[in-house]
Amino acid sequence: MTITVPSTPYPDQKPGTSGLRKKVRVFQQPNYAENFIQSVFDAIEDKDGATLVIGGDGRFLNREVIQVAIRIAAANGFGRVVVGRGGILSTPAASNMIRIRRALGGLVLSASHNPGGPDEDFGIKYNIANGGPAPEKVTEAIHARTLTIDRWLTVEADDVDLDTDGETMLAGMTVEVVDPVTDYAELMRKLFDFDAIRAAGLSMAFDAMSAVTGPYATEILERQLGFAAGTVRNGTPLPDFGGHHPDPNLVHAHELYKTMMAADAPDFGAASDGDGDRNLIIGRNIFITPSDSLAMLAANAHLAPGYRGGLKGIARSMPTSAAADRVAAALGIPSFETPTGWKFFGNLLDAGLATICGEESAGTGSDHVREKDGLWAVLLWLNILAVRGQSVEAIAREHWATYGRNYYARHDYEGVESDRADALMTELRSKLGNLPGRRFGDLTVEAADDFAYEDPTDGSVSRNQGIRVLFVGGSRVVFRLSGTGTSGATLRVYLERYEATAIDGDATAMLADIAAAADAIAGIVRHTGRERPDVVT
Helix, strand or coil: CEEEEECCCCCCCCCEECEEEEEHHHHCCCCHHHHHHHHHHHHCCCCCCCEEEEEECCCCCHHHHHHHHHHHHHHCCCCEEEEEEEEECCHHHHHHHHHHCCCCEEEEECCCCCCCCCCCEEEEEEECCCCCECCHHHHHHHHHHHCCCCEEEEECCCCCCCCCCEEEEECCEEEEEECCCHHHHHHHHHHCCHHHHHHCCCCEEEECCCCCHHHHHHHHHHHHCCCCCCCEECCCCCCCHHHCCCCCCCCCCHHHHHHHHCCCCCCEEEEECCCCCCEEEEECCEEECHHHHHHHHHHHHHHCHHHCCCCCCEEEECCCCCHHHHHHHHHCCCEEEECCCCHHHHHHHHCCCCCEEEECCCEEEECCCCCCCHHHHHHHHHHHHHHHCCCHHHHHHHHHHHHCEEEEEEEEEEEECHHHHHHHHHHHHHHHHHCCCCEECCEEEEEEEECCEECCCCCCEECCCCEEEEECCCCEEEEEECCCCCCCEEEEEEEEEEECCCCCCCHHHHCHHHHHHHHHHHCHHHHHCCCCCCEEC
16 A cells, blocks of 8 residues: 655755765655655656666665665556665666666666765665666756655555565565676676687786675676686775775775886776776876776777777767867767766767767766766776787877877865855856956967857757866866765866877876966965865876
């Protein structure tokens, strides 16, 4: 029997670029998670008898919210819920599961690379039938419903045993608990030459950061590809990620970085984040920026079985460096510059306009799913290394010699007071018309705008996606506020300098004049009170 629980709206449930993310204690408020899940179901159609996928990254509160979501799904008429054993499904594996099960959609319970634990972060994201994040028209409908919701629906039932594979019935709905790794691993075997990787004799270190990728990496890297036991570090998902920040960058994966810079470093190093959709790529004695990784993967993708037919196009988020654009031009295929957020790539992938996509925030992926995919990027790199028989450094230097080098860095100012961050962006927008022609040191502003994107597949327009200041010669600085945090604001400043022949410089030194110009243009120190960024990637 369906139970109707009266409720009142919470005013703070507007989904961001990756769903609703808040502190755990916010989600633990009475009716908070329930209101949002019910709002999702109220905003979508064709639920009766449909299949819904549910899974998460194993962080604190994951299991409890899954049980709540299963009961709400039953009360709303779903016919089947597919859930990963233990409540585990990486974000790319969830996308794949939605697609192969022809589900109406899925709930992905994660706050991605944000910390986990009772005092940290939690999140809920709805993915649609193509496996990708809900587009803006859906998230806007969800948000509108959260502001008027007066009840949520549930059923009276015992908790589902999430640790045993198989089917059970719950209030007339089938709940199927599945191995979270099997279907994803099968997809990877179709895309990559596992025999060639095994035969190459490569050594590697992979840091799963006590997050969701651990079981996937252990099965694929160690069991199926034959890498040595212990190749996967921190491979057991923990509710608090072992007390660490599961963001695969040079700050939070510093131990891996030290391993790869040592004299006895393995051939290849990589890491993934909390929900498995981001990646860090490090070769022996060389870090590959996410922007460069996207370009290098695209240039070499034809070496993997899944991409031997060539690429249809390459897409990147606006803050990501233009390195991939140069590869697209050389291949004679289109390149697309989109706002930040994987949902913008989904339309391009569905329309067959792009094959490989990437973001500077360590996310790359292809048309195999509709999410970025950390382990996919690692496996494509391994396939390339195996076929080319060269080191990561040799491949990178050959790439730069061919295409030139886009020196690149992202400066994050985290937890900035929201009013200060907003004031900086408001003042900056007011200056845009007066910036062209102005000089900052040796740099001359060629153009400045607030990036807007018209989707070539449906004509929708997304405005105010970040401020771009473009300098003569191909360098630039981009300013935007991140939508992935849970408190305050993160100001992200992206620095980029293109050099056609000077490919051996130190990135920090090469970007110093861009960084100085960024502060002069935006008044970063004046507005934020910060003398330096909290994280540089």
